[in-house]
Structure formats: C-alpha cells, structure tokens
Amino acid sequence: xxxxxxxxxxxxxxxxxxxxxxxxxxxxxxxxxxxxxxxxxxxxxxxxxxxxxxxxxxxxxxxxxxxxxxxxxxxxxxxxxxxxxxxxxxxxxxxxxxxxxxxxxxxxxxxxxxxxxxxxxxxxxxxxxxxxxxxxxxxxxxxxxxxxxxxxxxxxxxxxxxxxxxxxxxxxxxxxxxxxxxxxxxxxxxxxx
Amino acid sequence: xxxxxxxxxxxxxxxxxxxxxxxxxxxxxxxxxxxxxxxxxxxxxxxxxxxxxxxxxxxxxxxxxxxxxxxxxxxxxxxxxxxxxxxxxxxxxxxxxxxxxxxxxxxxxxxxxxxxxxxxxxxxxxxxxxxxxxxxxxxxxxxxxxxxxxxxxxxxxxxxxxxxxxxxxxxxxxxxxxxxxxxx
Numbered sequence: 001x002x003x004x005x006x007x008x009x010x011x012x013x014x015x016x017x018x019x020x021x022x023x024x025x026x027x028x029x030x031x032x033x034x035x036x037x038x039x040x041x042x043x044x045x046x047x048x049x050x051x052x053x054x055x056x057x058x059x060x061x062x063x064x065x066x067x068x069x070x071x072x073x074x075x076x077x078x079x080x081x082x083x084x085x086x087x088x089x090x091x092x093x094x095x096x097x098x099x100x101x102x103x104x105x106x107x108x109x110x111x112x113x114x115x116x117x118x119x120x121x122x123x124x125x126x127x128x129x130x131x132x133x134x135x136x137x138x139x140x141x142x143x144x145x146x147x148x149x150x151x152x153x154x155x156x157x158x159x160x161x162x163x164x165x166x167x168x169x170x171x172x173x174x175x176x177x178x179x180x181x182x183x184x185x186x187x188x189x190x191x192x193x
Numbered sequence: 194x195x196x197x198x199x200x201x202x203x204x205x206x207x208x209x210x211x212x213x214x215x216x217x218x219x220x221x222x223x224x225x226x227x228x229x230x231x232x233x234x235x236x237x238x239x240x241x242x243x244x245x246x247x248x249x250x251x252x253x254x255x256x257x258x259x260x261x262x263x264x265x266x267x268x269x270x271x272x273x274x275x276x277x278x279x280x281x282x283x284x285x286x287x288x289x290x291x292x293x294x295x296x297x298x299x300x301x302x303x304x305x306x307x308x309x310x311x312x313x314x315x316x317x318x319x320x321x322x323x324x325x326x327x328x329x330x331x332x333x334x335x336x337x338x339x340x341x342x343x344x345x346x347x348x349x350x351x352x353x354x355x356x357x358x359x360x361x362x363x364x365x366x367x368x369x370x371x372x373x374x375x376x377x
Contacts, residue, residue: 003273006216011277013208014219015284019292021201024285026303027377028195033362033369036376043202044344050206051348055213063214070218072336072346074353081335082342082360085328089361090368092324093303095339096332097221097281099325104282105289108301109321116325121225122233123326124333128255131334144350155352165350172347176202184370 026093045176052169066149075139220341230267304377
C-alpha cells in the first residue's frame with residue numbers, strides 16, 4: 001500500500017514538474033533540438049546533476065539505500081534504439097514520458113503520438129526474438145566507478161563510484177550554467193507571413 | 194507559467210532524488226508494454242499465465258523474459274511503476290489546468306510545426322503517430338527512454354545512459370535542424 005501511495009505522490013510530482021519546466025511543450029523540445037533555445041537542456045542537465053550529487057552523497061553518508069540503484073545493461077541495441085528514438089523525438093517533440101504528460105495536459109497530437117507508441121511497443125514485443133538472436137541485446141550493467149554495496153561492475157574499477165558520481169554531477173551542473181541559451185544563429189530570411 | 198531553467202531544473206532534480214531515495218529511479222517506456230500486455234491479455238486471456246508455483250509467464254517471449262517480470266506486471270497492474278505513470282498523467286493534467294491549459298491554437302499542433310509545415314491536422318497527426326511508433330520501438334530496443342536511460346541512467350553514472358544519450362542526440366539534433374528551419 002505504501003508503495004502505491006509513493007507511486008501516486010512521486011508520479012504526480014514528476015508529471016507536474018515536467019509540465020512546469022516546459023517539457024510537455026513540443027515547441028521547447030524542437031527549439032532545444034534545433035539548438036535555437038537551450039532553456040530545457042539547461043534545466044535537464046541541472047536536474048540530472050542535482051540528482052546525481054544528492055544520490056551519491058546520500059549513499060556515502062548511508063542515507064540512501066544503494067540497493068535502490070537500478071543500472072541498465074549497456075549493449076549495441078541501446079545505441080541503435082537511441083538513434084530511432086531520436087528521430088521520432090525530434091519530429092514530434094515528444095519522448096515517451098513527456099508525450100503522455102502532454103496528452104494529459106490537453107494536446108491532441110500527443111494523444112495520437114501515444115497511440116503510435118502503443119503500436120510501436122507492440123511491434124517490438126513481436127520482433128524481440130529477432131533482435132535477441134542477432135546478439136545486439138547482450139552486454140553488462142556498468143557504472144563509471146565502483147559503487148560500494150552495488151552489484152554493478154565499474155568501467156574504471158580503480159575509482160570510487162560515489163566520488164565519480166558526485167564529480168560528474170558537479171560537471172553537469174557547471175555545463176548547465178555555461179551552456180549558451182542559443183547555439184544556432186537566427187535564420188537570415190524571415191518566414192513570409 | 195513555465196519555470197525558469199534554474200528553478201525548473203532544481204525541482205526536477207529533487208523529484209529524481211526523491212524517487213531513488215524512497216523507491217527506485219524513474220522510468221516510463223516499459224509501461225507502454227505493460228498496457229499493451231493488459232489489452233492483449235484482455236482480448237486473449239491465455240497470453241499471460243501463472244505456473245503452478247505461482248510465477249507468471251507469457252506466450253510472448255518479451256513479456257516472459259527476465260523471469261516473467263513484465264508478465265507479472267500485466268497480471269497485477271496495481272504495481273508501483275504502472276501507477277507511477279498514471280499518477281504522472283494526473284500531475285501533468287493538474288499542472289496544465291492550473292495554468293489555464295494549452296492555448297486553443299496549440300492543441301492540435303505546436304507553433305513550430307505550423308510555421309514549417311502548415312495547418313494540416315492530418316499531416317501533423319500522421320507524423321505524430323509514426324513518431325510515437327519509432328520512439329517506443331527504439332526505446333524498447335534500447336531498454337529505456339529519455340527518463341529511464343538519459344535522466345535516471347546518467348544520474349547513476351550508468352554507461353548505458355551515456356550510450357543512449359549519444360545515440361538519441363546524434364539522430365535528434367540533425368533531424369530537428371533539417372525539419373524546423375523556420376522559427377515559430
């Protein structure tokens with residue numbers, strides 16, 4: 001029961017914050033990905049950095065249960081799948097989480113996107129054996145350094161996983177601050193209106 | 194209104210931290226599979242079955258993988274991850290409602306789309322549907338999406354998270370630059 005209450009509270013908070021940070025608005029996603037407004041990229045980098053520093057510092061102090069970590073396996077399909085996702089993410093302005101949150105916020109194209117998502121997930125359920133036999137789904141769950149108490153192997157076994165996590169978190173926060181608001185220049189020819 | 198990136202980023206980071214502190218890192222895309230499984234099992238009830246020792250399995254190899262953990266979630270939809278995603282919809286709905294919702298002109302397509310591809314709802318919906326298809330197909334092939342791999346993965350210094358982010362941006366940035374040349 002407690003688990004369900006936590007799911008309701010954390011899930012609702014996640015959905016609300018995604019909406020307030022602008023992630024449910026495909027204009028912001030499009031402008032982030034065509035590098036004309038990096039507001040959202042700065043917010044996401046800051047969020048990952050803050051989460052990382054708090055989590056690893058909490059683990060070092062024994063306040064956060066290391067058993068809560070859930071590191072996914074790295075395999076060739078992660079990159080191939082990332083490429084596929086990237087194309088659809090840019091074209092629509094929605095990723096799976098922000099797409100359904102946007103549908104809930106009142107965007108009808110996001111509802112259509114979610115329907116496409118259900119069909120795409122079903123297509124993967126059917127074609128999964130093909131990818132598995134192609135051998136692109138096997139690999140290892142790795143963290144950057146060795147995290148004490150965690151069951152994952154380290155990419156660089158010599159370094160402390162907790163300190164590496166805090167360091168990476170700080171770097172992400174710094175990048176969030178130094179990243180310019182805009183990279184691509186404004187197009188010279190204004191659209192004819 | 195939309196929060197500035199510092200406040201928004203901090204709030205989002207605190208939600209990521211709360212999730213891993215209290216339960217586990219955030220993830221979304223698996224729940225598309227779980228909902229598919231629930232719908233599929235409703236139509237043909239022998240898709241997900243329980244073995245005599247109480248474990249769940251499925252005639253679908255993907256639902257049956259990893260000891261039937263997806264099959265188990267399909268059979269028991271009131272579980273953390275599925276309720277999390279439903280609650281996420283409520284949170285987004287409430288937040289949108291409190292800021293007076295999405296403006297009428299934005300409800301069928303965003304301004305950035307309209308500026309580059311015109312007013313056709315059919316065209317926008319066709320691309321939205323196809324995008325949803327490739328995004329979820331890709332997310333399942335990758336074993337996670339922007340939340341599970343990029344946000345939660347990079348937060349935990351998971352190498353898979355960096356590989357995923359590299360692939361996603363390598364495809365997304367050129368696609369967006371080519372598609373959205375005109376600014377809204």
